[in-house]
Amino acid sequence: MAAGRLSFTNITALAPMVRVGTLPMRLLALDYGADVVYCEELIDIKMAQCQRVENDVLQTVDFVAPDDRVMFRTCEREKDRVVFQMGTADPERALTVARLVEKDVAAVDVNMGCPKEYSTKGGMGAALLSDPDMIEAILRKLVSGVSIPVTCKIRVLPSLEETLNLVQRIEKTGIAAVAVHGRFKEERPRHPVHCDYIRAVAQAVSIPVIANGGSLDLVKTNGDIDEFRKATGTSSVMLARAAMWNASVFACEGPLPVERVMEEYLKYAIRYDNHAFNTKYCLCQMLRDKVESPLGKQVQAAQTNAEISEAYGLQEFYRQTQNQLQARRDALQSGSQPVRREYPPQITPKMFLLEWSRREKLEQPQYETVQRSQDRSFQSTVTVGDKKYRSSLWEKSKKFAEQAAAIVCLRVLGIPEGRIGEEDSGLVCKRKREGKANGTTEEERSKKRHVAEIQQETSKIPATQSAQTSS
Numbered sequence: 138m139a140a141g142r143l144s145f146t147n148i149t150a151l152a153p154m155v156r157v158g159t160l161p162m163r164l165l166a167l168d169y170g171a172d173v174v175y176c177e178e179l180i181d182i183k184m185a186q187c188q189r190v191e192n193d194v195l196q197t198v199d200f201v202a203p204d205d206r207v208m209f210r211t212c213e214r215e216k217d218r219v220v221f222q223m224g225t226a227d228p229e230r231a232l233t234v235a236r237l238v239e240k241d242v243a244a245v246d247v248n249m250g251c252p253k254e255y256s257t258k259g260g261m262g263a264a265l266l267s268d269p270d271m272i273e274a275i276l277r278k279l280v281s282g283v284s285i286p287v288t289c290k291i292r293v294l295p296s297l298e299e300t301l302n303l304v305q306r307i308e309k310t311g312i313a314a315v316a317v318h319g320r321f322k323e324e325r326p327r328h329p330v331h332c333d334y335i336r337a338v339a340q341a342v343s344i345p346v347i348a349n350g351g352s353l354d355l356v357k358t359n360g361d362i363d364e365f366r367k368a369t370g371t372s373s374v375m376l377a378r379a380a381m382w383n384a385s386v387f388a389c390e391g392p393l394p395v396e397r398v399m400e401e402y403l404k405y406a407i408r409y410d411n412h413a414f415n416t417k418y419c420l421c422q423m424l425r426d427k428v429e430s431p432l433g434k435q436v437q438a439a440q441t442n443a444e445i446s447e448a449y450g451l452q453e454f455y456r457q458t459q460n461q462l463q464a465r466r467d468a469l470q471s472g473s474q475p476v477r478r479e480y481p482p483q484i485t486p487k488m489f490l491l492e493w494s495r496r497e498k499l500e501q502p503q504y505e506t507v508q509r510s511q512d513r514s515f516q517s518t519v520t521v522g523d524k525k526y527r528s529s530l531w532e533k534s535k536k537f538a539e540q541a542a543a544i545v546c547l548r549v550l551g552i553p554e555g556r557i558g559e560e561d562s563g564l565v566c567k568r569k570r571e572g573k574a575n576g577t578t579e580e581e582r583s584k585k586r587h588v589a590e591i592q593q594e595t596s597k598i599p600a601t602q603s604a605q606t607s608s
């Protein structure tokens with residue numbers, strides 16, 4: 138498939154699957170030959186609260202919830218192929234989320250097919266099928282608000298006429314494609330798929346239609362994918378369960394032995410620090426009826442990716458990967474890029490804040506630091522005179538995080554923070570006196586520092602910390 142705007146014609150896609158469609162599974166599906174990979178459905182309210190974080194250690198982009206959970210992790214490799222599926226019943230919020238992820242994904246999709254209560258109770262998923270006005274409002278908002286393609290995934294309605302009316306209305310919103318799961322809302326996955334409905338939809342609209350629902354009885358091997366295409370009259374097919382059980386269904390030579398597929402999956406899970414419970418869940422889906430085998434029991438008993446690796450004899454891979462990630466972490470912490478210094482050595486924002494607090498007869502500033510799990514970076518909050526200040530940025534070390542909090546506090550209070558070139562505040566006189574006592578004036582040393590571009594702890598504090606204060 139050519140690079141550029143994602144095409145939905147003549148593709149084979151990994152379907153959106155809650156818990157299954159996380160990064161390791163998506164990368165595995167791409168390896169085996171899927172053209173497009175959908176992420177699991179992510180609910181707009183939760184996503185809207187997330188912060189976009191570039192994870193330099195894992196080399197991923199993470200969307201992190203306020204409780205530090207990574208809601209969505211993606212990477213460069215899938216950027217042109219990944220479709221972000223959201224659960225939404227609110228056009229404004231849908232747009233907020235689409236814009237949040239727009240630069241990191243190839244398309245956004247709205248789930249209109251999920252009959253599960255967690256989705257329908259908020260008017261999302263399959264509940265949208267009975268509210269075409271809302272469908273239209275959401276899709277129009279997205280199409281006009283983002284630069285990447287917008288798609289949706291529906292189930293078929295009780296009559297063919299209703300189904301065709303709906304898709305024709307959907308088509309007019311300007312979306313790029315529609316995925317059709319050929320089952321009614323009330324039907325379970327074991328029911329036969331209505332290929333005739335999908336075929337009629339494909340004939341009624343001119344946008345690409347992606348046929349879905351064939352995993353159980355129609356698509357078991359790669360060769361069956363074309364049969365499903367023929368049966369539904371579509372050029373594109375989307376697979377959920379067949380891929381969840383054995384992702385090599387996407388490979389022309391597939392399916393490969395599931396043991397091999399599980400190993401490849403686990404390697405991605407280790408490499409991208411996938412949550413162990415998610416890794417276990419996906420492996421158990423692949424194990425299927427072997428989930429009570431000795432291997433299955435070992436997987437189920439495991440609590441960490443390290444323990445899961447042991448079950449598959451991948452301890453050495455796990456160890457090497459951890460070493461590589463640690464080496465990257467260390468390199469980042471020691472700062473391999475020389476940064477132009479903003480602060481002279483010895484004089485730090487923390488020091489300025491301390492001296493100012495003393496002058497104001499306030500208690501010594503108190504720093505509290507937290508570390509988040511996904512990239513082990515730090516954020517500090519400093520309490521000064523009963524008020525709390527913290528930078529919204531996460532830092533590579535506790536020391537930087539404290540300095541960042543001190544900068545925010547000094548800037549909010551309008552106090553000089555000790556940057557080179559800043560007007561002398563009269564603070565940190567003690568240091569100046571010490572400088573003279575050592576036979577060098579502060580001015581002389583400061584001149585030397587100006588030209589130096591060396592590694593120095595305080596030099597790495599970003600100049601534009603955004604202030605966040607709370608009483």
Ligand SMILES: Cc1cc2nc3c(=O)[nH]c(=O)nc-3n(C[C@H](O)[C@H](O)[C@H](O)COP(=O)(O)O)c2cc1C
Pocket residue numbers: 152153154155156157176177178222248249250251290318326349350351352353375376377378379381
């Ligand atoms: C574990 C699992 C999770 C699913 N989660 C989603 C989801 O997040 N969004 C969605 O639109 N459909 C979801 N589905 C439905 C599938 O995308 C697909 O429509 C359905 O399984 C029929 O396709 P298949 O016959 O290829 O399995 C899920 C299905 C499974 C098995």
